[in-house]
Amino acid sequence: xxxxPQAPAAANKPRTAKSFSCPSCGGEITLRAxxxxxxAVCAHCGSIIDVRDERLQILQKANAALRPTLLEIGRRGxxxxxxxxxxxxxxxxDKTKQYFWDEYLIFNPYQGFHFLVQQxxxxxxxxxxxxxxxxxxxxxxxxxxxxxYKPFLRDNxxxxxxxxxxxxxxxxxxxxxxEDYVAPPFMLSFEFADEDITVSQxxxxxxxxxxxxxxxxxxxxxxxxGPNQPGPPGAAKFFGVMSLALIALLVLYIxxxxxxxxxxxxxxSANYMPADRARVFTSExxxxxxxxxIYVRSTASIxxxxxxxxxxxxxxxxxxxxxxxxxxxxxxGYDSDGAWSEGSEVEGDYFSNVAPGHYHLTYNVDSDMLQxxxxxSMRTEVRRDVLPGSNFLWxxxxxxxxxxxxxxRNQQFEYQRWANSxxxxxxx
Amino acid sequence: xxxxxxxxxxxxxxxxxxxxMQGYVLAALFTGQGVAGRAANHYHK
Numbered sequence: 001x002x003x004x005p006q007a008p009a010a011a012n013k014p015r016t017a018k019s020f021s022c023p024s025c026g027g028e029i030t031l032r033a034x035x036x037x038x039x040a041v042c043a044h045c046g047s048i049i050d051v052r053d054e055r056l057q058i059l060q061k062a063n064a065a066l067r068p069t070l071l072e073i074g075r076r077g078x079x080x081x082x083x084x085x086x087x088x089x090x091x092x093x094d095k096t097k098q099y100f101w102d103e104y105l106i107f108n109p110y111q112g113f114h115f116l117v118q119q120x121x122x123x124x125x126x127x128x129x130x131x132x133x134x135x136x137x138x139x140x141x142x143x144x145x146x147x148x149y150k151p152f153l154r155d156n157x158x159x160x161x162x163x164x165x166x167x168x169x170x171x172x173x174x175x176x177x178x179e180d181y182v183a184p185p186f187m188l189s190f191e192f193a194d195e196d197i198t199v200s201q202x203x204x205x206x207x208x209x210x211x212x213x214x215x216x217x218x219x220x221x222x223x224x225x226g227p228n229q230p231g232p233p234g235a236a237k238f239f240g241v242m243s244l245a246l247i248a249l250l251v252l253y254i255x256x257x258x259x260x261x262x263x264x265x266x267x268x269s270a271n272y273m274p275a276d277r278a279r280v281f282t283s284e285x286x287x288x289x290x291x292x293x294i295y296v297r298s299t300a301s302i303x304x305x306x307x308x309x310x311x312x313x314x315x316x317x318x319x320x321x322x323x324x325x326x327x328x329x330x331x332x333g334y335d336s337d338g339a340w341s342e343g344s345e346v347e348g349d350y351f352s353n354v355a356p357g358h359y360h361l362t363y364n365v366d367s368d369m370l371q372x373x374x375x376x377s378m379r380t381e382v383r384r385d386v387l388p389g390s391n392f393l394w395x396x397x398x399x400x401x402x403x404x405x406x407x408x409r410n411q412q413f414e415y416q417r418w419a420n421s422x423x424x425x426x427x428x
Numbered sequence: 429x430x431x432x433x434x435x436x437x438x439x440x441x442x443x444x445x446x447x448x449m450q451g452y453v454l455a456a457l458f459t460g461q462g463v464a465g466r467a468a469n470h471y472h473k
Contacts, residue, residue, distance in 0.1 A: 233430050241430070245437035252441060256448045293451035350453040388453045395444045395454075402433055 022047060024058055031165055032074070032087040033107045040165035041088075043073065048162060048171050060171040066163065070216065071104050071116070073164040077214035079116075079125065079205075082108050086116075086214075088164035095156040095175075105166060113167060116210065117202065121219075122226030123210050124187065124202035139179055139422075142188065144201070149181035149188045152227055152421045180227065182417075187228035204228045225416040235407035242403045246396065253392050261292070261385035269379045274370050283361040283382065285316065288354050292385035297348040300328045300367070301377040307367035309378075313351050316358040324349055326363075350388055 018034035021027070027044030031037055031051060039059055040051050048060040071077075071086045078084070088105030101119035108114075115126035129144070139151045159174040181188040185204040190197060204226060211219040222229075265286045272279045286294070300307040309326040326349050332341035367376045418425045447454055 237430050238433055241434055241437060245441060248437075248441050249444065252445055252448070256445075291451060293453065350451075350456060352452045352456050353450050385451065387448060391444050391447055391452075391454045395440050398440055399437055402436065406429075406433075 020051075023049065023055075032085055033109075033113070033165060033167065036107075036113070036167045037087075037165040038167055038169050039171075041163050043163070046163075050169070051165070059169065067161070069102065069104075069163065070118070070219070071214055075214055077210075079209070079213040082111050084108050084111075084114065084213075086164070088166045089162070090159050090166075090170060091161035092157045093160050095158060097158070097160075100160065105164065115200070116205075118210075118220075120224055120226070121207055121222035122229060123205040123207055124226075124228070125205050126189070126200045126202045129199050129201050142181055144188055144199075147183040147186055149183045149186070151179070151423070152182045152187070152418075153180045154178070154422060155180075182228045184228045185230045202228060204230060224420070225413055227417065227420065229417065231413050231417075232406065232410055235403055235410050238403035238406045242399055245399045249392060249395055249399070253387075257387050260387040262387070263384050265294070265382045265384055267379070267381040269377065271375060271377045272365050272367075272370060273375050274373045279365040279370070281363055281365075281378075281380075286359045286361065286382060286384075288356050288359060288384055290356055290385075292354060293388065294351040294354050294359075294361075295348060295383045295386040295388075296324070296326065296351070296361070297346065297381045297383075298326055298328060299346045299379045300330075301375075302328060302330050302345060302367060302369055304331050304333070305329075305367060305369045305372075307365060307369070307376060307378075309363045309365055311361060311363040313354070313359055313361055315355070316360060318357070322351055322354075324351055350386070354384075 018031045019028055020031075022029050022042040022044060024042060024047040025045035027042055029040055029042055029049070031040060038050070038052055039048055041048050043066065046066050047058050050057045050059050069089050071089070073086055073089065075086045076083055084106035085108070086104050087107045090103045091100060092103060093100045099119070101117060104116040104118075106114050106116055117124040117126055139154060141151065142149050155178050156175055157178055159170060159172055162170055162172060177192040179190040187202040187204070189200040189202060191200070207219045207222060210216070266283055268281070268283065270281050288294070294313065296311065298309060307328045309328070311324045311326060313322045313324070314320075326347055328345065328347045329343035330341075330345045331343055332339070334340070361382060365376065365378060369376050415425050443454070
């Protein structure tokens with residue numbers, strides 16, 4: 001024989017429970033909020049019973065099989081410092097019956113009734129507020145308790161399924177008119193029924209908090225973005241940090257530029273002929289007094305061609321060698337769009353982190369111009385302790401990229417939020 | 429996430445400062461070009 005849900009630990013047991021037999025099937029029904037509840041659903045046959053009527057009149061015969069719910073009737077959990085017991089459940093849908101959501105009525109003898117609402121894995125902790133909402137005219141923005149709410153959705157939800165007990169008369173097929181307003185993490189829901197207006201304030205709750213509060217083994221994952229789901233941190237703060245970082249980078253660049261020696265060590269020119277068997281050049285001795293870089297800037301007399309310099313920096317003291325390959329490419333011409341050019345006759349590259357000492361630079365040259373029988377002239381300039389601008393350029397790009405990525409993600413998040421509203425944002 | 433970005437910016441600015449003092453070209457650290465002890469990135473036409 002199926003019995004009504006057992007009350008859990010005695011310490012948490014509300015003192016308002018009361019039992020009676022279902023007039024339809026005879027099964028035992030336990031009221032968890034006796035004195036408050038107006039109707040209850042028999043947990044055995046699903047009939048909806050008027051519990052205020054001494055004859056226990058049946059308001060609606062069972063017409064749907066009892067189905068399990070994530071939070072079963074009688075389940076208790078501690079949420080926001082209060083022990084709540086699930087006493088009622090309704091499943092509702094929008095008027096098109098395309099969208100469904102769960103509403104759990106939760107009860108605490110000292111706090112009264114609240115709701116937990118779940119749709120697509122998004123949860124809201126809901127309480128009915130009694131204060132009048134000033135300034136509400138039609139479906140436009142309203143301010144409640146200092147929060148500015150934007151109109152989100154108007155609907156006519158329909159009760160599709162009921163289970164447990166309720167402090168109002170509810171049955172399958174009941175319909176109301178609602179207006180929802182959002183100010184994440186809050187949402188305001190107006191329910192218009194006959195002459196009554198019920199205003200509920202909803203607070204977005206992460207599903208993990210519900211899972212932990214009610215000791216659930218698992219909980220459905222969130223789908224999409226909830227109407228009042230808090231968004232990621234605003235991009236404005238990221239842009240603020242970005243500005244500070246760029247200022248720091250600029251100050252650093254100016255101070256390092258002022259401190260860099262940018263000293264010319266040597267410059268030389270050489271002409272290479274196609275018939276030259278060795279196209280090698282060796283520089284004079286280069287003296288490096290402190291750890292720094294060496295900047296080699298080469299200019300090649302090439303035209304629609306490339307030149308390649310295989311350079312080796314040799315430490316005369318230790319004989320250690322460091323290699324650098326310099327590519328110079330310069331192409332130009334005309335096409336249907338007009339004149340075009342690519343590359344340059346000039347190329348600059350660095351030897352990094354060169355220790356103090358005496359060095360010489362050697363390189364050999366190759367070019368497709370030499371291979372085709374044309375001479376190539378090279379002019380090379382060698383400097384030490386040159387501040388590489390590319391370090392700052394790449395750093396700026398890395399710093400700037402993140403706020404723009406955040407701003408883009410925030411925009412996508414808001415598109416998704418408003419896609420399900422009466423006011424979808426353009427471009428979603 | 430904002431804190432992570434602040435740390436990220438501090439790391440980048442610090443790296444630029446350190447590399448500037450040591451004469452490093454940051455891009456070369458990935459290519460190995462012109463960095464002592466690193467193989468040059470050869471390729472042939």
